[in-house]
Amino acid sequence: QKEVEQNSGPLSVPEGAIASLNCTYSDRGSQSFFWYRQYSGKSPELIMSIYSNGDKEDGRFTAQLNKASQYVSLLIRDSQPSDSATYLCAVKRPRGSTLGRLYFGRGTQLTVWP
Amino acid sequence: EAEVAQSPRYKITEKSQAVAFWCDPISGHATLYWYRQILGQGPELLVQFQDESVVDDSQLPKDRFSAERLKGVDSTLKIQPAELGDSAMYLCASSLGKDRWTEAFFGQGTRLTVV
Numbered sequence: 318q319k320e321v322e323q324n325s326g327p328l329s330v331p332e333g334a335i336a337s338l339n340c341t342y343s344d345r346g347s348q349s350f351f352w353y354r355q356y357s358g359k360s361p362e363l364i365m366s367i368y369s370n371g372d373k374e375d376g377r378f379t380a381q382l383n384k385a386s387q388y389v390s391l392l393i394r395d396s397q398p399s400d401s402a403t404y405l406c407a408v409k410r411p412r413g414s415t416l417g418r419l420y421f422g423r424g425t426q427l428t429v430w431p
Numbered sequence: 432e433a434e435v436a437q438s439p440r441y442k443i444t445e446k447s448q449a450v451a452f453w454c455d456p457i458s459g460h461a462t463l464y465w466y467r468q469i470l471g472q473g474p475e476l477l478v479q480f481q482d483e484s485v486v487d488d489s490q491l492p493k494d495r496f497s498a499e500r501l502k503g504v505d506s507t508l509k510i511q512p513a514e515l516g517d518s519a520m521y522l523c524a525s526s527l528g529k530d531r532w533t534e535a536f537f538g539q540g541t542r543l544t545v546v
Binding site for chain 2: 321323348349351353358359360361362363366368405407418419420421422423424
């Protein structure tokens with residue numbers, strides 16, 4: 318079982334719609350959760366972090382965390398063609414100290430069409 | 432805006448040659464990561480440093496890969512000899528400190544092609 322699972326997509330939504338990206342993780346001890354955006358040929362860019370159950374909103378982005386279900390999601394409202402990218406879910410697991418290892422899913426490719 | 436610096440951006444090397452990548456983390460960041468990302472997959476951790484110490488190199492192919500961060504600032508990742516399967520994006524990231532909550536920021540990466 319992989320540490321972090323994502324649907325690879327592709328996910329295709331029209332401009333202005335809500336895009337919903339999902340991620341599950343295997344270790345219940347995980348405590349820090351991140352979403353990165355990666356444009357083709359570029360490096361990952363951090364867009365959201367979430368540490369406690371519930372929703373966290375930042376502009377058009379909302380991250381949702383449900384630790385009981387080991388589930389993290391990212392909602393993108395009013396999707397724009399410029400949001401077309403691969404979205405990586407990352408989970409940090411503590412390793413018996415404060416140092417954590419960051420595990421990534423394989424990413425979900427999102428296409429927003431005009 | 433502070434950034435993680437990596438060089439070179441692109442590298443083409445022949446099989447069996449040696450290759451090295453350099454990373455300078457954001458100033459003050461104690462934790463430094465080297466990741467490898469194969470096309471279509473997520474980044475996979477090769478090595479993690481806390482200051483100058485290696486804290487996780489369990490996925491580093493130690494027969495050919497080495498990494499160092501001598502003064503706890505910049506870092507070098509070396510491959511010798513390079514193999515065709517090493518073609519990938521090599522990403523360096525850094526985070527502020529030991530706190531497990533801190534976020535990791537990536538450099539622009541080095542795209543390696545082994546021919």
